[in-house]
Amino acid sequence: MAGLKLQDVRKNFGAVEVIKGVDLDVEHGEFVVFVGPSGCGKSTLLRMVAGLEETTSGRIQIGGRLVNDVEPRDRGVAMVFQSYALYPHMTVYDNVGFGLKLAGTPKDVHDAKIRSAARVLQMEHLLDRKPAQLSGGQRQRVAIGRAIVREPDVFLFDEPLSNLDAALRVDMRMGLARLHTDLGATMIYVTHDQVEAMTLADKIVVLQGGIVQQVGSPLELYNRPANLFVAGFIGSPKMNFIEVTVDGVTDDGVRVASPLLASPAIVGQRQGMAPGDRLTLGVRPHALQLDDTGPIGGVVTLVERLGNETIVRVRLDGATEMTAALAGQRDVALDAPVRLGFAPTDAHLFAPDGKRL
Amino acid sequence: MTAAKPKTWLARLLLALLMTVTLLPFLSMFTAALAPSGSYPNGLSWPDDPQWSNFAKAFEVANMGRLLVSSTLIVLGVVPVSVLAATMAGYGLAKLTGGRNKWIYLVFVAGLTLPFEAVITPLYYEVRAFGLLNTRFAIILPLIGLYMPFSVYWMRAHFLNVPNDLTEAAQLDGATRWKEFWLVQVPLARPAIMSLTILLFLWTWNQFLLPVVLVRDPSLRTMAGALGAFQGQWGTDVPLLCAGSLLILAPTVLLFLAFQRHFVAALLQGSVKG
Numbered sequence: 001m002a003g004l005k006l007q008d009v010r011k012n013f014g015a016v017e018v019i020k021g022v023d024l025d026v027e028h029g030e031f032v033v034f035v036g037p038s039g040c041g042k043s044t045l046l047r048m049v050a051g052l053e054e055t056t057s058g059r060i061q062i063g064g065r066l067v068n069d070v071e072p073r074d075r076g077v078a079m080v081f082q083s084y085a086l087y088p089h090m091t092v093y094d095n096v097g098f099g100l101k102l103a104g105t106p107k108d109v110h111d112a113k114i115r116s117a118a119r120v121l122q123m124e125h126l127l128d129r130k131p132a133q134l135s136g137g138q139r140q141r142v143a144i145g146r147a148i149v150r151e152p153d154v155f156l157f158d159e160p161l162s163n164l165d166a167a168l169r170v171d172m173r174m175g176l177a178r179l180h181t182d183l184g185a186t187m188i189y190v191t192h193d194q195v196e197a198m199t200l201a202d203k204i205v206v207l208q209g210g211i212v213q214q215v216g217s218p219l220e221l222y223n224r225p226a227n228l229f230v231a232g233f234i235g236s237p238k239m240n241f242i243e244v245t246v247d248g249v250t251d252d253g254v255r256v257a258s259p260l261l262a263s264p265a266i267v268g269q270r271q272g273m274a275p276g277d278r279l280t281l282g283v284r285p286h287a288l289q290l291d292d293t294g295p296i297g298g299v300v301t302l303v304e305r306l307g308n309e310t311i312v313r314v315r316l317d318g319a320t321e322m323t324a325a326l327a328g329q330r331d332v333a334l335d336a337p338v339r340l341g342f343a344p345t346d347a348h349l350f351a352p353d354g355k356r357l
Numbered sequence: 358m359t360a361a362k363p364k365t366w367l368a369r370l371l372l373a374l375l376m377t378v379t380l381l382p383f384l385s386m387f388t389a390a391l392a393p394s395g396s397y398p399n400g401l402s403w404p405d406d407p408q409w410s411n412f413a414k415a416f417e418v419a420n421m422g423r424l425l426v427s428s429t430l431i432v433l434g435v436v437p438v439s440v441l442a443a444t445m446a447g448y449g450l451a452k453l454t455g456g457r458n459k460w461i462y463l464v465f466v467a468g469l470t471l472p473f474e475a476v477i478t479p480l481y482y483e484v485r486a487f488g489l490l491n492t493r494f495a496i497i498l499p500l501i502g503l504y505m506p507f508s509v510y511w512m513r514a515h516f517l518n519v520p521n522d523l524t525e526a527a528q529l530d531g532a533t534r535w536k537e538f539w540l541v542q543v544p545l546a547r548p549a550i551m552s553l554t555i556l557l558f559l560w561t562w563n564q565f566l567l568p569v570v571l572v573r574d575p576s577l578r579t580m581a582g583a584l585g586a587f588q589g590q591w592g593t594d595v596p597l598l599c600a601g602s603l604l605i606l607a608p609t610v611l612l613f614l615a616f617q618r619h620f621v622a623a624l625l626q627g628s629v630k631g
Contacts, residue, residue, distance in 0.1 A: 052525050073531040085522035089544040098540075099530035146530070 002063025002076065002153040003028045003186060004049065009058035011044055011210075018044055020210040021058070026188065026203070031180050033189045035197040036207035036233070042190045043158055045207070049188060050156050051075050063153050078147035079156040082163065084139045086131040086146075092118075093127040096145045117145040120182070121175075137168045144179070157189040161196065173199060194234050198222070206230050228280060228354040237285045237311065239348070240322040246277040253344045256281055260316045262297030262339065267347035270357050279357065280350040285311070287346035288324035290332075294341025296322060303332055314338055383603075390415075390600035397595060408596065415600040424580045425608075427493065428562055431579055434497035436557045439504045440550060446505070447512025448542055452524060453534075462513065468506030476503075477570055484571055495571040496579070500564065504557055511556075515549035516542065551619050559609055580605040 004026040011019035019041045026032050034042040047053040049060060051072035060067050067075045078099075086095050093114055094101075100110045118124045121141040131139055140160055147155055157176075161169045177200055180187055191197055197204050198218040206213040206221065206229070214226040218234075225231035231239045244256035247264050254273050257264040258281075267281060288296070301321065302313035310330040315321045324340055332338065349357040384401060391407040392398035394414070415421070450462045480499055481490075489495045519542065527537040543550070561579070568578035613620060 050525075050529060052528070072525075072528045077529065079526070079529050081522050081526060083520060083522050085520070085526035087523065087526075087541055087545075089547075098527075102531040102536060146526075150530070 003030070004154055004188065005059075005061040005064075006045075006049075007059040007061075009045070009048065009060060010056045011041075011048060011053065012056045018210045019048070019056075022207075022210075022212055024205060024212070024215065026186060028186055029184050031187045031189065031200060031202045032205060033191060033197040033201035033203070034205050034207060035191055035194055036213075038192060040207040041210040042192075042207050044210075046079075046156055046158055046188060046190045049154070050077055050079050076153035077156055078150045078152035078154075079158065080140070080143045080147050080160045082159040084131070084143045084163075086139055086142055088131050090130070091127065092123065092129055092131075092134070092142050092145075095131070095142055096127075096149055099146065099150045113149045114145075117148045120148065120179070121145050136164050137172060140164065140172060141175075144176075148179075148183070153186065155185050155187040157187065159191055160189075162191070162193075169196075176200060195236060198234070204234075206233060208233075224356065225282075225348065226356050228282070228350050231282050231348055231350070231356075235284055237323045237325060239282045239284050240288075242281045242316075242320070242322075244279055244281045246273050246275050246279065248275055249273060254349070256349075260318070260320050261295045263293075263295045265295035265342075265347070266344045267349060268344035270349055273357070278352060280352075280354075282348035282350060283322075283342050283346060285323045285325040287342045288322070288326070288340045289342065290326065290330070290338065291341030292339050294339040296340040296342075298322070298338060300332055300334055300336050300338055303334055305329060312338070314340065383606075386599040386603055390596055390603055392596040394594055394596055411596050411600040412604060415597050416604055418597070419601050419604075420576060421580070421601075421604055423576045424578070424605075427577055428579045428608075431493055431496050431500075431564075432558055432561045434493065435500045435504070435561045436554055439501050439508055439557055440554055442501070443505065443508030443512045443553065444543065444546060444550060445538070446509045447514075448516050448538055450509065450513045451516035451519075452521075452542075462509075465506045465509045469510060471506070473503060473566055477566060480567075481570060490571060491573045491577065493572070493577055496564065496567050499567060499571075500561060504560070508553055508557065511553050512546070512549060515546055519545055548619075548622055551616075552622060555612070555616055555619055558612065562609055580608075 004024070006022050006024040009019060009022045010017065022045060024032075034045060036042050044053060048055050049062075051067065051070065055068050062076055087098065090098065096117060097110055097114045100113060105113070114127070115124065118127055121144060123138065123141050123145065126134060126138055126142070131142070134142065140163075143160070160176075161172050164172060173196060176189075180200075189196075189200060201218055203215060204218055204221055205215050208229050214221055214230045216224075221230060221234045225234060225239075228241070232241070242258055242260050244258040244261070244265075247255040247257040249255070250266070253266045253268045254270050255264045256267055256279065265281070273279075296314070296316070298314040298316040298321075300312055301315045302311075304311035307329065309328065310326045310332060312324045312326060312330070312332050313321055314324060322340070326332070351357055381401070388401055388403055389398040390411055391409065392404045393406065393408055394411060398404070446465075450465075454461060484490055484495045484499065489498070523541060523545075524537060527541045532540065563581045564579050565581045568581070572578050
C-alpha cells in the first residue's frame with residue numbers, strides 16, 4: 001500500500017485551465033474525499049491520478065514513484081466508476097477476475113482471490129450472473145470486487161453511490177466504511193454529496209473552480225471553515241449568512257450590527273477588528289435557538305417537522321431568509337413572529353474577500 | 358371482443374396492398390416457371406399442366422451447382438476480410454481518433470456517395486493491369502474496397518455507442534489496446550458484426566455488375582452474375598429463365614428466414630437507446 005502526493009498539479013483543456021495548481025499529501029491508509037459542486041474539477045483530478053487524463057504540469061507520485069508518464073495499468077491504482085463500467089458480456093466471476101486474467105495469474109490463485117472478494121462483499125451467490133441480471137447495489141459491489149482483487153496501492157472511487165436510491169446509498173456507505181477499516185487501504189473518493197464526505201472521510205478536500213479551498217478533517221471543516229464557500233458547502237442545512245458591520249469591541253466579544261438584525265449580536269473574540277469594518281456573519285442552522293431577546297427577528301415562512309428536529313425558515317427584512325434547525329418537536333406557527341439567538345462561539349466571521357477571520 | 362376501428366381496417370388494407378405489390382413479381386415468376394418450356398406465360402395464371410421439372414432443368418443447364426460453389430468462394434473471400442477490416446477501422450475511428458484527425462472518417466463518408474456504376478470503367482482497367490481479369494479475385498478485391506465506406510460507417514456507429522467507461526475500466530484492469538479490442542469491444546460488437554455480415558453476404562451473393570463486367574467465364578461469377586450468360590442462352594425461354602432466377606433467389610430467402618431476427622435488429626440498430 002502507498003500514499004499519494006500531488007505537487008502543483010494543473011490541467012488545461014485547450015485554453016481553459018480546469019485544475020489550477022493542486023498540492024495534496026495523502027498518507028498511506030487514509031480515506032480522502034474530494035468534494036465540491038459540479039464542474040469544480042474533482043473528477044478530473046481523480047482521473048489524472050488514475051492516468052485517464054494527461055497532466056498538463058505538476059507532479060503526481062504514488063508510493064513515492066513519479067507516475068505522470070506511466071500508463072494507467074502500471075500505476076497501481078484501481079477505480080470504481082459512477083456507471084460501474086462492468087463488462088456486459090462477462091459473468092460476475094469473469095468481471096471480477098478480468099484484471100487477474102490479463103496479468104496471467106495462475107488459475108488457483110485467480111479463483112481464490114475472486115471467491116475471497118465475493119465473500120467480503122457478500123456476492124458469492126452472484127458469480128454466475130451477468131451484469132444485466134443484477135440490481136444497482138449488486139453491480140456496485142461487483143465493481144468494488146473488481147478493484148479489490150487487484151490489490152492496488154490506491155483505490156479510486158468516482159461518485160460510486162450517485163446512481164443508487166437513498167436507502168441503498170446509506171447501506172453502501174456503511175459498507176465502504178467497513179471495507180476501508182478491513183483493508184486499511186488508501187482510498188480517494190469523489191462526491192458532490194457533503195454528507196458522504198462528512199461520514200466517510202479521514203480528510204476532506206473541498207474544491208471549487210479547480211482550486212483547493214480547504215483540506216482538513218470533517219469536523220475541522222465543519223467547525224472552522226476556511227472561507228465562505230466551504231462554510232456554505234459543508235453542513236446541512238446550509239449555513240446562514242448576513243452582511244454585518246462591526247459596531248464595537250467589548251470584553252464579551254465583537255459586537256456586530258445589521259439592518260437585518262433586530263439587535264446587535266455578540267460574536268466572540270476576534271483580533272484586529274475595528275468599528276465600521278464590513279464583514280459577513282455566518283451561523284449554522286443547528287446553532288440557532290428560540291430566544292425572545294435574540295438578535296435575529298423575523299416571520300416564519302416555512303416549518304418542516306422531522307420528528308427529531310424542526311426546520312424553520314424565517315424571513316428577516318426584505319428578501320433575506322434564515323434557516324433554523326431546532327431540536328425536538330417545536331410549537332412554531334407559520335407567519336408567526338419569532339426571535340432567534342446563538343452562542344457567540346457558534347458565530348463565524350468572514351472578511352470581505354470571503355476568508356475566515 | 359371489441360370490433361376493430363375503421364382506422365385499423367384502413368391500416369390493414371394498406372398493409373395487404375403493400376404485401377401484394379411486394380409479392381406479386383415473385384408469384385408471377387413462380388407461375389411462369391411452371392409453364393411449359395418455350396411457351397409465353399401471360400403472368401398470374403396457374404398452368405394447366407405445371408412443369409415442376411423446369412427447376413431441375415434450369416439447375417442442370419445453368420450449371421447451378423458450380424455457381425453455388427463459386428458464389429460461396431466469393432462470399433468467403435469478401436465477407437470475413439471486410440468485416441474484420443471494418444471492425445478494426447470502426448473501433449479506431451470511434452475510440453482512437455479525434456480532433457485534427459476527424460477528416461479520416463470524412464473520407465469514408467465521401468465514399469458512401471460513390472455508386473459502383475461510376476467506378477466500373479476505371480476498375481476494369483485497374484483489374485486488367487493487375488492481371489486479375491476473369492478470375493474470382495477480380496470480384497473479391499474490388500468488393501472489399503467498395504464495401505469499406507458503408508462497413509466502416511456501420512461499425513464506427515456501433516463503437517461510438519459503447520461507453521468510454523468500459524475502455525477506461527479495461528485500461529485500468531491492465532488491458533493493452535489490442536486486448537481491450539479483442540476481449541471487450543469485439544464481444545460487445547457481436548450484434549453489429551452479425552448484422553454487417555448478413556448485409557455484406559446479401560450484397561455479395563446478389564452482386565451482378567462486377568461479375569458481368571470483370572469476369573467472362575460464367576462459372577467463375579456469382580449466381581446472380583451468371584444470369585447474364587444464362588439469359589443469352591435461354592433468352593427466349595421465359596419459363597426456364599424464371600425457374601433459374603428463383604433458384605438463384607432461394608439461398609438469400611432461406612438465409613433471411615433463418616436470421617430474420619438479426620435482419621430486423623440490423624435495421625433498427627441505433628434507433629432506440631438501450
